[in-house]
Amino acid sequence: MVKQPRGLTILNYVTLGLMVLATAMVFLYAPEEAVMGQVQRVFYFHVSSAWVGMLGFIVAAVTSVIFLRTGDHKWDLVSLGAIEIGMIFSFITIVSGSIWARPIWNAWWTWDPRLTTATIMELIYAAYLMLRQGVDDPERKARFGSVYAIIGVISVPLTFFSIRFLRTIHPVVFGGADPNATGNFDMTPKMLQTFMFSLLTFSVLFADLLWHRIRLGKLADRVETLKLKISQ
Amino acid sequence: MKAPNPLGQELKPQVPVVELDIQPVERVTLSPVSAFFRTMIAVLWKDLAAERRSREMLSAMLVFALLVILIFNFALELDATAQADVTSGVLWVTFAFAGTLGLNRSMAIEKDRGCLDGLLLAPVDRSAIYFGKVLGNLVFIWIVAAIVLPVYSVLYNMNLFNPGLLLVILLGSVGYVAVGTLLSAMSVQTRTRDVLLPILLFPVVIPVLVAAVKASSGYLQGLEFSDIQPWLNLLVVYDVIFTAVAFMVFDYVVEE
Numbered sequence: 047m048v049k050q051p052r053g054l055t056i057l058n059y060v061t062l063g064l065m066v067l068a069t070a071m072v073f074l075y076a077p078e079e080a081v082m083g084q085v086q087r088v089f090y091f092h093v094s095s096a097w098v099g100m101l102g103f104i105v106a107a108v109t110s111v112i113f114l115r116t117g118d119h120k121w122d123l124v125s126l127g128a129i130e131i132g133m134i135f136s137f138i139t140i141v142s143g144s145i146w147a148r149p150i151w152n153a154w155w156t157w158d159p160r161l162t163t164a165t166i167m168e169l170i171y172a173a174y175l176m177l178r179q180g181v182d183d184p185e186r187k188a189r190f191g192s193v194y195a196i197i198g199v200i201s202v203p204l205t206f207f208s209i210r211f212l213r214t215i216h217p218v219v220f221g222g223a224d225p226n227a228t229g230n231f232d233m234t235p236k237m238l239q240t241f242m243f244s245l246l247t248f249s250v251l252f253a254d255l256l257w258h259r260i261r262l263g264k265l266a267d268r269v270e271t272l273k274l275k276i277s278q
Numbered sequence: 279m280k281a282p283n284p285l286g287q288e289l290k291p292q293v294p295v296v297e298l299d300i301q302p303v304e305r306v307t308l309s310p311v312s313a314f315f316r317t318m319i320a321v322l323w324k325d326l327a328a329e330r331r332s333r334e335m336l337s338a339m340l341v342f343a344l345l346v347i348l349i350f351n352f353a354l355e356l357d358a359t360a361q362a363d364v365t366s367g368v369l370w371v372t373f374a375f376a377g378t379l380g381l382n383r384s385m386a387i388e389k390d391r392g393c394l395d396g397l398l399l400a401p402v403d404r405s406a407i408y409f410g411k412v413l414g415n416l417v418f419i420w421i422v423a424a425i426v427l428p429v430y431s432v433l434y435n436m437n438l439f440n441p442g443l444l445l446v447i448l449l450g451s452v453g454y455v456a457v458g459t460l461l462s463a464m465s466v467q468t469r470t471r472d473v474l475l476p477i478l479l480f481p482v483v484i485p486v487l488v489a490a491v492k493a494s495s496g497y498l499q500g501l502e503f504s505d506i507q508p509w510l511n512l513l514v515v516y517d518v519i520f521t522a523v524a525f526m527v528f529d530y531v532v533e534e
Contacts, residue, residue, distance in 0.1 A: 190468075205485050208484070208485040209484075
């Protein structure tokens with residue numbers, strides 16, 4: 047069995063330590079919010095997950111461009127890993143946000159711009175994976191994936207602005223008052239520290255998972271090569 | 279060198295030798311720009327000529343569009359008051375679905391008959407092929423719109439001959455087709471083909487649909503231009519960005 051590179055092993059421990067510390071901060075260090083109570087604590091990991099979701103997309107788009115320019119397969123592997131991780135964390139964001147919304151907004155879901163854009167982003171991720179799955183030739187798979195990642199990432203800001211403009215003109219009637227009004231809160235210094243630390247932790251988590259995923263991809267490629275050698 | 283015939287006689291040439299005064303023909307080299315346009319028009323012309331002969335794609339798109347309108351009649355209670363609000367939505371859903379049909383067929387024809395390979399072998403700029411396909415798809419979608427609008431007007435007693443509405447259809451269709459042509463070039467090369475194009479296209483084309491529906495309903499309701507303008511701006515921005523991006527990456531999608 048191929049051993050993990052030492053850097054990765056260290057990163058694993060660092061990530062674990064940061065996650066434990068972040069969880070402790072969220073539950074013990076951060077104060078209880080005045081209006082919303084304990085359920086507000088989901089905010090720290092919820093926003094961090096959303097950040098990782100977007101980070102996945104951005105990393106994938108950048109490495110896609112590099113792959114198309116250089117043709118080096120390893121960039122495509124990074125792209126794929128970033129999209130997969132981004133998809134999972136976007137899903138975590140949507141679900142955790144939904145759980146928070148039920149007591150606060152009295153609805154599991156609203157068609158507020160950010161939620162709508164998050165859904166569309168998730169669908170673009172899913173479409174990316176389906177596109178890759180539908181192509182057999184590995185070279186073409188990588189190229190198509192890269193092209194779609196670029197198209198997808200450019201469309202997300204446009205989608206967000208178009209829906210935000212849509213909703214400001216036509217206020218959301220269902221779900222009571224404007225969703226942006228209920229749920230806002232000012233962050234005390236302790237909350238801010240917890241929040242920043244959570245962001246940092248999740249970024250490190252993203253890097254750790256991405257490294258694992260790239261390593262997995264490289265091992266899978268090696269298996270394919272060995273299979274070909276045996277069958278010859 | 280003439281081979282002597284068995285009788286040892288030299289054969290005289292049968293063809294009379296004539297002195298011709300031929301001037302060397304000047305080699306006409308096309309500038310890159312005009313070569314680009316000629317390729318684009320050639321691809322467009324090929325699509326239009328093929329469609330004129332078979333009419334299979336247009337008839338499919340048209341019948342489908344009319345059926346969608348029919349289904350909406352039952353799905354949404356389109357009484358007189360509700361109609362004005364939902365008209366633009368129904369129209370754009372119709373265009374989106376019929377457009378998907380057209381995009382799929384257009385690329386599938388290229389792939390199945392080996393036309394795409396032939397086009398790629400030609401010493402032309404790949405993006406000229408892309409723009410030729412875009413123009414072809416645009417013409418087809420405009421023909422569908424040209425028939426759907428009067429039919430809808432007649433069926434629901436509305437006047438849809440609004441120049442603003444036509445402008446929105448123009449801008450919206452350009453954005454839709456620009457991205458759709460690129461994505462259909464990809465999806466036609468996958469196993470899941472037709473099914474994959476809507477999955478790829480619809481999330482990415484949402485800004486066009488949102489802006490087009492709002493702008494269309496704005497024009498139909500007779501709103502002030504200042505209210506409609508942001509949506510038109512969004513359409514233009516989308517069109518410019520995505521036509522540029524698609525033009526840049528098309529090479530990577532069709533190369534072997």
